Each structure stands twice: as C-alpha cells, then as structure tokens.
Amino acid sequence: MAALKAVIIALSLLVVAIIYSDIVEDEEETYFQESATSPSTGTGLENLMLGQLLTGDSGSFESPNFPTTDHKLDYVWLIQADKTKNIRLVLVEFDTEMGSDYFLVHDGPSTEHPVILVHSGNSIPPPIRSTGHELLIRFVTNNKVTSRGFQANYFAVPLCFNSVYSSSGLITSSNYPSSYDCNMRCDWLISVGQSEKILMEFLDVNTEGDYDIIQIYDGDSDLAPFLNRISGDHRDEVILTTSTSNVALIRFITDKSVSKTGFAMKFTAGNPVDLVQYFMKEYSNSDLTKNLYDVTENIVQMLANVTSTE
Numbered sequence: 635m636a637a638l639k640a641v642i643i644a645l646s647l648l649v650v651a652i653i654y655s656d657i658v659e660d661e662e663e664t665y666f667q668e669s670a671t672s673p674s675t676g677t678g679l680e681n682l683m684l685g686q687l688l689t690g691d692s693g694s695f696e697s698p699n700f701p702t703t704d705h706k707l708d709y710v711w712l713i714q715a716d717k718t719k720n721i722r723l724v725l726v727e728f729d730t731e732m733g734s735d736y737f738l739v740h741d742g743p744s745t746e747h748p749v750i751l752v753h754s755g756n757s758i759p760p761p762i763r764s765t766g767h768e769l770l771i772r773f774v775t776n777n778k779v780t781s782r783g784f785q786a787n788y789f790a791v792p793l794c795f796n797s798v799y800s801s802s803g804l805i806t807s808s809n810y811p812s813s814y815d816c817n818m819r820c821d822w823l824i825s826v827g828q829s830e831k832i833l834m835e836f837l838d839v840n841t842e843g844d845y846d847i848i849q850i851y852d853g854d855s856d857l858a859p860f861l862n863r864i865s866g867d868h869r870d871e872v873i874l875t876t877s878t879s880n881v882a883l884i885r886f887i888t889d890k891s892v893s894k895t896g897f898a899m900k901f902t903a904g905n906p907v908d909l910v911q912y913f914m915k916e917y918s919n920s921d922l923t924k925n926l927y928d929v930t931e932n933i934v935q936m937l938a939n940v941t942s943t944e
C-alpha cells in the first residue's frame with residue numbers, strides 16, 4: 635500500500651505539473667483551464683489525487699461518497715488488467731455538474747497518455763476500451779454545485795482479434811445491434827480455400843460518419859492492398875466488396891465519442907463464377923439498386939468475365 639501511495643503522490647505531482655496544451659475540443663478546454671488554476675489556489679489540495687489501484691478481471695468503483703459529490707475533489711483510479719487484455723469501462727450512473735465537474739479517462743497508466751474521454755453532465759457516456767492493458771481515470775470537481783457523481787464497472791476483455799476459417803458466415807461489430815464500444819480497434823481475418831475469393835455483403839452499416847470506420851484489406855494485414863472504406867449510415871443499402879485473394883482483413887476502428895449500432899456483414903467464399911451466380915441470384919431483382927454503385931471493380935470484372943464466356 636505504501637508503494638501505491640507513493641505512486642499516486644508522484645502521479646499527482648505530475649498531473650499538476652503537466653500543461654494540457656494540445657487539447658482541442660471545447661468541453662476539454664473548459665476543463666483544462668479550470669483545472670490548471672484550481673490546484674494553484676492553495677485550497678482543497680488536501681483532497682488532491684487520493685486514489686485506488688484496481689486489478690482483476692472485473693470490478694466496480696464510484697465517486698467518493700456516491701450518491702453525493704464533495705467539493706474540490708481530484709481523484710484518480712488506475713485499472714490494470716492482465717497484459718494480454720484490454721479494459722472495457724462501462725459507466726452505469728453519471729451525474730456531474732455540466733461543464734465544471736469532469737470525468738476523464740487516459741488510455742494508459744498516467745496522465746501523459748492520451749485522453750480518450752472527457753465527460754460532464756447527466757448523460758451516460760458510451761462504453762470505452764483501452765488500447766493497452768491499463769486505464770487511468772480521474773475525477774475532478776470544483777467548489778460549486780455538487781451532484782450525484784458516478785458509478786462504473788470495468789472488465790478485462792480479450793484483445794479484439796478474430797480469426798475466421800469458414801466458407802460463409804456473419805460478422806458483426808461488438809454488441810450488435812446495440813451500440814459498439816468507443817476507442818476500439820477490432821480485426822477479423824477471414825481465410826477461405828486456396829482458389830476461392832471472398833464476397834462480403836455489408837447488409838447493415840450504421841457508424842459515426844468519418845470517425846468510426848470499417849477498413850477492408852485484400853490480404854492478411856493492413857499492408858495488403860486496400861479494398862474499401864465504409865463509414866456512416868448505410869442502413870438502406872447493401873455495400874458489396876470482394877477480395878482478389880483468399881484472405882481478407884476487416885478492421886473496425888472507433889474514436890473516443892459517439893457510438894451507433896455498428897455493422898453486420900455476411901461473407902461467402904467461392905470461385906469467381908460461383909460468386910457471380912450468387913450475386914445475380916441475390917441482387918439482379920433487388921430493390922437495393924443503390925448497391926450497384928458500391929460494387930467493386932472486382933465484381934464488375936467478374937461479371938464481365940462471365941458475360942464474355944456466355
């Protein structure tokens with residue numbers, strides 16, 4: 635415990651010393667201006683950075699004295715999971731003074747790590763994930779209005795990598811059709827028979843446009859040729875993509891705020907003729923004509939090849 639206390643005191647000194655200069659969002663600016671002045675006023679310092687180390691596969695924590703909040707708090711919690719895991723943080727209660735009392739999450743063990751959530755008010759933010767095995771949570775209140783505070787749960791979750799060996803299947807984003815996690819990178823590597831290609835049908839896509847992005851690569855890594863990038867609301871159409879190899883990597887990257895229902899993608903493996911026949915059967919009379927705009931070069935090429943041999 636003495637060691638932990640020392641770490642926390644060191645952290646607190648670090649925090650006070652750090653100048654938050656590269657934060658751009660409005661909400662964050664307000665927080666950081668206030669935070670930069672509060673500790674130097676010389677009042678409330680006795681409450682600065684009392685904290686807790688949280689370990690294990692899951693657990694809960696809450697703001698001090700929940701469901702009431704004290705003035706002039708500055709608390710940190712450090713969550714450490716097994717090194718092979720990420721941490722999923724889920725707020726279950728949230729009520730702080732809007733624009734003044736802040737809940738912050740750093741994607742790593744110290745305040746030098748990127749801030750992946752800054753939140754205040756009475757809405758519950760979406761669940762977020764660490765990219766490593768540690769998260770630092772900080773809760774700062776001012777000397778004015780108080781509210782209820784927060785309650786949070788955390789879970790150690792496997793790194794988000796999925797190997798799929800199957801000739802067909804359905805892939806969905808985490809929690810689908812409920813909201814996906816923020817600050818997440820999830821990979822699916824689809825491998826099929828040597829001479830086969832993969833037809834991917836994105837039947838339902840609803841992500842935060844330009845911020846939460848599905849990337850598709852024509853091979854087993856992000857060094858492979860890029861096939862497609864999908865983002866935004868595409869619930870009324872089907873987006874098709876095909877691989878030219880027998881392996882495809884689907885990567886879903888989400889940013890630190892706003893989550894939607896995510897995506898559902900059906901994939902089918904086959905030789906090009908089989909895939910074109912499947913495509914004609916499924917889509918030639920389809921009302922989802924918009925999908926024709928999204929047919930990739932590969933499908934167009936496949937159609938051309940089949941037509942020319944008829």
Ligand SMILES: [Ca+2]
Nearest residue numbers: 842889891892
């Ligand atoms: Ca987002």
